Amino acid sequence: EDQVTQSPEALRLQEGESSSLNCSYTVSGLRGLFWYRQDPGKGPEFLFTLYSAGEEKEKERLKATLTKKESFLHITAPKPEDSATYLCAVHLNSNSGYALNFGKGTSLLVTP
Amino acid sequence: EADIYQTPRYLVIGTGKKITLECSQTMGHDKMYWYQQDPGMELHLIHYSYGVNSTEKGDLSSESTVSRIRTEHFPLTLESARPSHTSQYLCASEDRGTQSSGANVLTFGAGSRLTVL
Incomplete structure (x- = not known):
């Protein structure tokens, strides 16, 4: 069964304390991974959108990476305004089209 | 500035009432989606449309219905609301983009939070 699992569920950081969020997926027919x-x-x-293993994208303090099984969202020297819920999504070729x-x-x- | 608009943002109604959640986008996107989101849970696709007069049910069963008479408008209707319908409803549209894989960016509205008493 296709799955998208994010960890940890919650993360508390002090300002400036870098960390990473994980998104692991077990899908066939991956057509893109979104943050x-x-x-x-x-x-x-x-x-961000990532399409192939080894791809990386950056935006300010955020950097997203992709392997064949998971993606990481690295947060470097975070600030209070980075507080939010970060969602990972996988674009599948499923019965619901490309949802x-x-x-x-x-x-x-x-x-x- | 938002290019996709949802109204109402918040709605509290009694059981048995009929409600319509409005969603409009000004980007000319053909593909539009409705997702349902409960606290701490993932977004679940309940309806989608690939263009005018096209509507399909998503992976999560829903008692709601949708219509797509105009490209820019994708309303969701509940004929008889129940407490189990209490949730956040998010509308999104998809950029045509340039990806041959079909994986293009979704733009979301701010959501409609529905509470049924």
């Missing part, structure tokens, strides 16, 4: 950020009371906001399948997310809290 989104979701703030409370809002819809997810697109961060995204989401993980449960990692809730990140960065304290001053």
